[in-house]
Amino acid sequence: MSTIHDVAKLAGVSPMTVSRVINNSGYIHKETRARVEQAISELGYVPNALARSLRFKQTHTLALVITDITNPYFTTVARGVEDAASEQGFSVIFCNTDESRDDEAEYLNVLVQKQVDGVLLVPAHSSPDSIAFLREREVPFVVLDRRIPGTQVDMVHCDSEQGAYQLIQHLLELGHRQIAALSGPEAVMTAADRVAGYRRALAERGLADSAVAYFGEFTIDSGYRLAKRALKLSPQPTAFFAANNFIAVGALRALREANLPVPEAISVVTFDDLPESMLVDPFLTVVRQPAYEIGRQATRLLLDRLSDKAAAEPREIILPTQLIIRRSSAAPQLKET
């Protein structure tokens, strides 16, 4: 790979002149410019962004730290991020933590070393370690999807508590009184928030005592296992509230295995839609989060921070969710008929 020196030599000028041509800065003789451009294309010269970044302390690179790109919700978030970033000439490094604190810490360390201009973080845990780490090193960041309680940071997410509340309201209106919640890791804010919304909805109807919430992981396997456990309850629940799409899929499998038709035997509602693109025949009643917008707006916010060195107040952007009622939820059937 040729350098600015090679180009300079070939064009019979100094590197500085080449630099000026590349960056369209300063005055330059028309003829000189032509010679330089000729040399550039002859050599297939491409400027070294590393050297540039070293000087400018700007890499035009962001990092997206999520739990798992394979989750369609995060896939869509990622697309929103990449679109917003590339619009402004930024590249995006992506990292999968699988909810592991260690992996998260490791990734953040590498990213800081690589001098990314900013980080979009879906925290694997609510502890302030990662936040503190980035802050100390003065790396701008935005937390997305999950809120971090008690810290003043930029955040973009949906109101999980409220979304869960809506879903449970819906079930209550249908007549359900035994609803089990199948959630993710208790240490993850969204998992906890969704259970909180569930409890609030029940409490408001004086059903606080009927609440049964299981914490597990945001995976199909976990959803499957939690559902199996919930089925052993007595009285048996008439509805499941899954805290995300993977858990819902796992629960549906467990129900099928147990020959319990949905929604006839048990209703199922969940957070996070499966992508429209993949659904021939949407079935699940869900609270949909605007994944693409979350990614996009978080990135916008981050990029704003980068240009505005002025450290404004931390902003919390809460995007609206949408309740979509489909066939997986119906009125419970009477037991003694």
Add this chain to the structure above:
Amino acid sequence: MSTIHDVAKLAGVSPMTVSRVINNSGYIHKETRARVEQAISELGYVPNALARSLRFKQTHTLALVITDITNPYFTTVARGVEDAASEQGFSVIFCNTDESRDDEAEYLNVLVQKQVDGVLLVPAHSSPDSIAFLREREVPFVVLDRRIPGTQVDMVHCDSEQGAYQLIQHLLELGHRQIAALSGPEAVMTAADRVAGYRRALAERGLADSAVAYFGEFTIDSGYRLAKRALKLSPQPTAFFAANNFIAVGALRALREANLPVPEAISVVTFDDLPESMLVDPFLTVVRQPAYEIGRQATRLLLDRLSDKAAAEPREIILPTQLIIRRSSAAPQLKET
């Protein structure tokens, strides 16, 4: 952010000594090391990878250029790439071209500037431009998912022609004689290959004349439109062969709209499974490509190239596909009953 000089000053040594501590190279007095380590943690010092990369001409960063991370097939590829990369301490920048040549060229330019160590490329077109560009600049790369005909490059993909052949064979065995192919852009190798496999299967049964192949895009919309066109054929097809999952979903929508039940009225088979994680009740007969393995092996191959400077022969890794027969394909119903 503090530099190696800051650490050196605080520890009362030279930057070189700090460097040695960080990299565990050369001899160093135990006490000095302790002092340096103390200074490092006190300052929260993180080495600047940019400066390092500038010297070593190694960024430990790869790029993944795909068409759309939102396609679950590519999502899984991406996960395979990231896993394999991070195992070896590499980061991954991801880019979505949406099958646009211009976007692809633009991205590659930026990536070369950023001195990525290698590129994993799903080419938006079969022309040799991108390949030539990378080659001239001596950036190692591996082409994945799609083959580039007539060029000697590292490639990892499945045998699209053969996969399509299998799907059509399956339909033929069920008794179908009017099968329409709904494919992607003719300029994209996989789209063309899949149609070729379709034609070969038909030709072997002496049905070459019945072949009707439509080229469009690898999107739901396109699948929808192509299916609508195909339905106007006379005689009407008894089966659709979709060249990828998005096209299949679009086709299924068109069929539902036309009140044509699958598979009773029309069978549908396709390339690329929808992710297991999203399917409560898998329905489509598919040829599954091992997406994760494609990503993983392509990355391995690329990383091998990076360590083995020895320019070995280009390798073409062809991974096996898997025919999965489900409910979307069945024997055609007799017209005159």
Add this chain to the structure above:
DNA sequence: TTGTAAGCGTTATCAC
């Protein structure tokens, strides 16, 4: 065991 000098590829600054 530790330090000095030079250079990786750019560009801002100041001369000419």
Add this chain to the structure above:
DNA sequence: GTGATAACGCTTACAA
């Protein structure tokens, strides 16, 4: 209009 010089943060080679 154009060029020499120094600096961004780090490490290899050499010296002490």
